[in-house]
Amino acid sequence: MDLHESASIRDFRAEAREWLRAHVPAEPLPSLETGEGFAAHRKWEAELAAARWSVVSWPEEYGGRGVDIFHWLAFEEEYWAAGAPGRVSQNGINLLAPTLFDHATEEQRARVLPSMATGEVVWAQAWSEPEAGSDLASLKSRAVRTDGGWLLSGQKTWSSRAAFADRAFGIFRTDPEAPKPHQGLTYLMFDLRAPGVTVRPIGRLDGKPAFAELFLDRVFVPDADVIGEPGQGWRIAMSTTGNERGLMLRSPGRFLAAADRLVRLWHEQGDPGDTALRDRVADAVIGARAYELFTAAGAARFAGGATIGAESSLNKVFWSEFDIALHETALDLLGPDGELADGEWAEGHVFSLAGPIYAGTNEIQRDIIAERLLGLPKGRR
Amino acid sequence: MGFLLTDEQRDFGRSLDAMLTAADTPAAIRARAGGDAGPARALWARLAEAGVFALAVPEEYEGMGPLPVETAVAFEELGRHAAPGPFAETVASAALLSALAEAGTDAPAKRLLPALAAGETVATLCAGPGPYAADADLADVVLVVDGDRLLLAPGHGAVRESADPARRLARPEEGGELLAAGPAVVAAAERARRWAALATAAQCLGLGRALLDRTVAYTKQRTQFGVPVGSFQAVRHRLADVLIGLEFARPLLHGAALTMTDADVAAAKVTAGEAAYAAARAALQLHGAIGYTEELDLSLWLRKARPLRDTWGTPAECRAIVLAAAPLRRHDDPHDGPLPKGVWGVTVPARSAP
Ligand SMILES: Cc1cc2nc3c(=O)[nH]c(=O)nc-3n(C[C@H](O)[C@H](O)[C@H](O)COP(=O)(O)OP(=O)(O)OC[C@H]3O[C@@H](n4cnc5c(N)ncnc54)[C@H](O)[C@@H]3O)c2cc1C
Numbered sequence: 100m101d102l103h104e105s106a107s108i109r110d111f112r113a114e115a116r117e118w119l120r121a122h123v124p125a126e127p128l129p130s131l132e133t134g135e136g137f138a139a140h141r142k143w144e145a146e147l148a149a150a151r152w153s154v155v156s157w158p159e160e161y162g163g164r165g166v167d168i169f170h171w172l173a174f175e176e177e178y179w180a181a182g183a184p185g186r187v188s189q190n191g192i193n194l195l196a197p198t199l200f201d202h203a204t205e206e207q208r209a210r211v212l213p214s215m216a217t218g219e220v221v222w223a224q225a226w227s228e229p230e231a232g233s234d235l236a237s238l239k240s241r242a243v244r245t246d247g248g249w250l251l252s253g254q255k256t257w258s259s260r261a262a263f264a265d266r267a268f269g270i271f272r273t274d275p276e277a278p279k280p281h282q283g284l285t286y287l288m289f290d291l292r293a294p295g296v297t298v299r300p301i302g303r304l305d306g307k308p309a310f311a312e313l314f315l316d317r318v319f320v321p322d323a324d325v326i327g328e329p330g331q332g333w334r335i336a337m338s339t340t341g342n343e344r345g346l347m348l349r350s351p352g353r354f355l356a357a358a359d360r361l362v363r364l365w366h367e368q369g370d371p372g373d374t375a376l377r378d379r380v381a382d383a384v385i386g387a388r389a390y391e392l393f394t395a396a397g398a399a400r401f402a403g404g405a406t407i408g409a410e411s412s413l414n415k416v417f418w419s420e421f422d423i424a425l426h427e428t429a430l431d432l433l434g435p436d437g438e439l440a441d442g443e444w445a446e447g448h449v450f451s452l453a454g455p456i457y458a459g460t461n462e463i464q465r466d467i468i469a470e471r472l473l474g475l476p477k478g479r480r
Numbered sequence: 481m482g483f484l485l486t487d488e489q490r491d492f493g494r495s496l497d498a499m500l501t502a503a504d505t506p507a508a509i510r511a512r513a514g515g516d517a518g519p520a521r522a523l524w525a526r527l528a529e530a531g532v533f534a535l536a537v538p539e540e541y542e543g544m545g546p547l548p549v550e551t552a553v554a555f556e557e558l559g560r561h562a563a564p565g566p567f568a569e570t571v572a573s574a575a576l577l578s579a580l581a582e583a584g585t586d587a588p589a590k591r592l593l594p595a596l597a598a599g600e601t602v603a604t605l606c607a608g609p610g611p612y613a614a615d616a617d618l619a620d621v622v623l624v625v626d627g628d629r630l631l632l633a634p635g636h637g638a639v640r641e642s643a644d645p646a647r648r649l650a651r652p653e654e655g656g657e658l659l660a661a662g663p664a665v666v667a668a669a670e671r672a673r674r675w676a677a678l679a680t681a682a683q684c685l686g687l688g689r690a691l692l693d694r695t696v697a698y699t700k701q702r703t704q705f706g707v708p709v710g711s712f713q714a715v716r717h718r719l720a721d722v723l724i725g726l727e728f729a730r731p732l733l734h735g736a737a738l739t740m741t742d743a744d745v746a747a748a749k750v751t752a753g754e755a756a757y758a759a760a761r762a763a764l765q766l767h768g769a770i771g772y773t774e775e776l777d778l779s780l781w782l783r784k785a786r787p788l789r790d791t792w793g794t795p796a797e798c799r800a801i802v803l804a805a806a807p808l809r810r811h812d813d814p815h816d817g818p819l820p821k822g823v824w825g826v827t828v829p830a831r832s833a834p
Contacts, residue, residue, distance in 0.1 A: 102483060102738050362806045374796070381799035384806045385732070385747040392731030395483035403484075413724050462713075468723060469716035473696050476711040 102395070104173070111166065112173045118150055119181035128184045130446060132307035137221075137263040140187035144218025154192055154216045161208065162216030168398045175352035180359070190259060191215045191222030193348050195268045198286070198339045202327040211288070223261035223291065225269030225313055226336070229254060233463050235270075236281035236333060240315065242271035249273070249325070251289060251318040257457075261311035262300035266290050270332040277330075284332035288324040295319070305440065305449045340459065341407030348458060349418045351391040357425055357447070358387035364432050379428040386421045393417070409471035412464040419454030419461060426451045483734070485553065493553045496530060500561035506777040512564045513645040517618050520564045520646075521602075527563075528599020536574035536675060538581075541593035546578065548737040551675070552682040556733075559686030559756075559788070562780050564646035566604040566615035568683065568792060570596065572676035573603040573623050579668035580630070580660055588630070588659040592621065605676070606633075607669045609797060612649040614642075623659075624652045625669040632657040644787045645780060674745045676792040681733050681745070681752040684788050688726045688756035691763040691781050695719065699766055715766055722762050725755035743805035750798035753789030760785035 104112075128143065129136035147153040148162055156171045157163025166174075186192065196215065199208050214220040231238040240253025251271055261267060267289055274283025291298060295318040300308035327335045342348065365380045397410065426448040430437035439445060455461040469475040485493075503526060508519035527533065535551045537543020545551075551571060558567055574596055581589035595601040606613040607625040616622050616636035624631045633652035640649045660668075696719060699710030709715055729752040736744040760782050764771045771778055789795070 102735070362803070365803075377803060378796065378799045381803040381806070384802055385751060385799075386728075388735070388744070388747055389728040389732050389751060392483065392735040393728055396731050396734075399484045413727050416720075416724055417728055462717070465717040465720035466713070468720035473692075473716075473719055473723060474700075475696060475716050475719065476700060476708050478711045478713045478716055 105169075108170055108173050111170050112177055115152065115174050115177045116181070118152060119177060119183055122146060122150070123181045123183045127182075130307060131185050131187050132260070132303070132309040134263060134308075137187060137260065140184055141218045141221065143184050144186070144188055148217040153188070153218070154196070157196070157212065157216065161212035168401055172350065172352070172394065172398060175350035176355060177352070179350075179352040179356035182356070187260065188215060188218050188221055189348070190224045191220075193342050194224055194339060195222050195288075197342045198268070198326060198335060201338060202286075202335050207323070207326070220266055221260070221264045223258045223264040223267040223311075225255040225258050225261070225267040225289075227255065227257045229256050233460055235336075236284075238270065238272060238284070240269075240271050241275070242273045242285055242287065242320070244273075245319070248319055248321040249285070249287065251287075251295075251315045251320060253315055255313040255315070257301075257310045258313055259310050259457075261291060261298055261313060262308045264291055267313065268326070270336050273329050273332075281333040283330055284336075285329045286326045286332040286335045287320050288326065289315075289318055289320045293318050303449070304452065305446070341411040349414075349422075351387065351394045354387040354390055354418065354421065354425070357422075358383045361425060361429055361432075364429060368434075369432055376428070376431055379424070379431070383421075383425045383428055386424070390418060390421065409467050412459075412467040413472070415458055415464045416455075416461050416468070419451075419458075422451040422454050423448075483731070485549075485734070489550060489553050492550060493557055496527075496532070496554055496557040497560065499526060499530060500557055500563060503561075503563075505561040505563050506780055509562060509564045509646040509780050512618075520618060523563060524565055524602060525599055527558075528597075532558075532567075533570055533574070533599050534597040536571040536578070537593050537597035538578050541578065541581075541589055541597065543574070543593065543597040546575070548675070548678060548740055549734065551679060552733055552737040555679045555682030556686035556689075559683030559688075559784075560690045562646060562687065562690070562784055566602065566613075566619055568676045568679035569604040569614050569619075570602060571679050572607070572672040572792075573605045573621070575675035576605065576607070576623065576625075576630070576668045576672035579671040580664055583664035583668065585660045585664060596621075605672060606652050607672050607676075609793070610791065611651055612640075613652050614791070615648055616650040616652065617648050622652050624656065625665060625672075628662055628665045629658060630660045630665045630668075631655070632659055642787055644784045646784065647787065670742075673792065674740060674742065677745050677749045677798075678733070678736055678740070680788055680792045681729075681736070681749040684749075684752035684756035684785075685726060685729055685733055687781055687784055687788060688722070688729075688752070688759035691756070691759040691778075691785070692719065692722050692726065694778060694781070695722075695759075695763040695766050702768075709766070718762050718766065722755075722759045725751075725758050729755045741805070743802050746793060746798035746801035749793045750795045750802075753798075754795060757785045757789045 128139040131137055131140040144153055151162060151164055154163045155166050155174050159165050196212065199211060215222060226235060228238045228240060240255060242249040242251050255269060258267065270284045270286050272283060273285040277283025295316040297314040299312045301310050301312060303309040361380055361383050369376065426444055429444040430448055436442060470477060503523050508523050511519045531544060532554045534543040535545045535547045535554060537545050574593060577589040577593050592601065596603055601621055602619045603621040603623060604613045604616050604619040605623045613622050613636060617639045622633040622636055624633050633656045635653045636650040637653060638650065642649050699715055700708050702709050732748040732751050736748040763778065764782055767778060770776055
């Protein structure tokens with residue numbers, strides 16, 4: 100057991116740091132949940148990609164550097180510490196890409212991954228439906244066989260950044276006669292600008308159009324855009340939800356950087372006599388360190404060949420609740436200024452509030468933990 | 481590179497677990513609570529044979545250490561089995577004496593450490609923050625740090641009960657033989673407190689895990705309304721939260737054992753202490769009234785949770801330590817200054833298992 104950083108990681112870290120120092124925009128980009136911000140973030144993705152920093156853990160042929168998880172963690176730490184912009188391509192990079200690596204054809208990978216790495220094509224996740232949230236397998240949108248492909252019909256919702264994105268990936272019912280709800284589903288990719296697609300932006304809590312509804316009316320998808328075997332959509336989707344809950348979506352670097360900023364804020368304007376608030380600042384430091392080390396143990400297990408399992412649910416509940424606590428502490432420290440909607444912490448706070456809802460609600464994660472990690476009897480669902 | 485226990489370390493933990501299971505620790509606690517320290521002393525001898533007390537003692541004094549990671553592994557098992565005895569105080573005494581020896585005062589180490597490593601001497605230590613020496617009545621040696629002086633107490637005052645039936649508290653008697661004096665004592669006492677806090681954090685983790693395991697087992701077999709109570713979501717979710725608390729305390733503990741910095745040890749202590757106490761609260765609640773009886777052995781675990789959480793660093797003290805060390809651990813200005821150390825940046829020599 101050790102915490103050594105190899106020379107290779109140290110060099111990699113130094114190289115990333117050097118590059119970030121020279122390239123991270125001096126002024127924060129506008130919010131990526133707006134049209135203007137989205138465009139600015141897309142340009143940033145292109146800049147990252149040109150220097151091959153956008154997807155460091157991918158194979159080189161798709162624009163990556165082929166580095167292992169320990170290098171990736173070091174990169175993330177540098178990235179967030181440098182105050183670099185949020186990643187507009189994260190749904191594609193964190194969710195679709197792992198799915199493609201595991202289940203797609205060579206041709207699909209070669210076609211989809213490089214333009215994802217550059218931000219030229221930004222992907223949206225189209226899983227949820229108005230009546231299928233936590234009970235995702237009850238989804239009703241259909242894909243019906245047609246010449247050379249499928250026709251999609253139905254409605255998807257809460258699709259993050261779909262208002263500005265280019266393409267989407269999701270699961271559709273292809274066999275309505277299948278005996279169980281999670282059978283007869285197919286995983287496929289489609290164009291958000293294809294005929295038959297209507298995208299209606301939805302304002303999130305603060306009014307920014309962070310997600311959207313998709314109305315689909317006989318949208319054509321060629322066979323080449325089906326991922327894996329038709330009918331296997333559920334299995335394919337579930338094999339990658341671990342990425343969504345786990346550290347790929349929320350690397351520790353992000354929280355370490357946020358905790359550092361919080362400590363700085365405490366030194367600048369904390370009241371030393373307010374021990375209750377002081378304790379919460381300390382808890383933010385401790386929580387970030389706990390998450391960092393928890394991840395280090397997980398990374399060591401992956402490096403040893405383990406796959407992401409139900410443990411990612413521990414991860415999900417932890418980071419989502421931690422993120423809220425951290426931002427609430429910052430707002431309390433800011434006092435009256437915490438209320439200002441354009442404040443440094445305000446957008447982060449709004450975003451953090453959604454953490455326990457997306458990527459599988461925390462209630463669902465606790466069910467998974469109870470059943471799969473503690474072996475408790477199944478409850479009524 | 482890997483932040484995981486080695487096979488040897490895991491085997492060591494497993495063998496202690498098996499030994500402690502066979503040793504019937506609940507009976508030893510009940511005997512101790514009733515005034516018979518025999519079983520606790522017998523257990524001490526077996527733990528010594530397994531090498532537990534040699535872990536903090538350097539090789540030149542017939543120990544195997546210092547081995548903080550193995551100490552954490554061992555103490556997790558002591559906590560899991562709620563073993564009675566001044567364990568944290570003994571390893572802290574060893575840490576104190578060896579720190580003094582490193583600083584040039586080796587007479588006390590030569591005199592006390594070999595017997596301590598062998599388990600022949602049970603030591604306890606009063607080095608703040610509290611005024612009590614734990615289990616002084618069970619100990620052969622009571623060490624006292626008074627400012628910059630280290631004393632061998634002549635004895636102890638009235639023995640008072642602890643909220644934990646396995647434990648007794650007493651104030652050391654004043655005076656006694658002066659073993660060492662000077663700034664080295666202050667530094668050695670700091671190291672002792674770190675070891676005590678680490679060992680206590682590890683006990684908390686084991687204690688919490690045992691409480692969780694027992695409660696999971698109980699809620700699977702206890703039925704109400706025709707179904708196991710463990711199938712009710714309020715129950716399941718509470719236990720899931722207990723697991724999350726413990727699973728995020730574990731890496732802090734192991735990280736602290738590797739770095740042994742004040743802040744890392746304090747972070748581990750507060751987190752493991754709170755997680756264990758939350759486990760105890762959930763365990764009591766989910767056992768219902770049977771959990772609130774002293775007859776059930778569960779009570780022996782329940783009653784340890786609060787004292788362990790608060791001894792060798794209360795949550796407030798630990799948080800203050802963390803924050804005092806936090807000032808911009810990484811980088812003042814992210815665009816300038818040295819490379820951030822990060823988790824991998826800590827350089828610690830690889831250690832072998834005992
Ligand atoms: C900011 C944000 C971004 C999102 N981005 C995307 C995206 O890009 N793509 C996408 O497909 N989806 C996205 N989602 C949708 C998200 O995945 C769903 O909101 C989530 O799965 C929950 O579904 P629901 O909102 O329908 O809640 P419901 O399932 O209706 O749940 C309502 C409440 O009931 C609780 N509940 C439900 N079932 C149970 C149960 N069995 N036990 C206990 N409690 C239960 C839930 O936990 C929740 O608290 C996003 C959501 C948010 C908030």
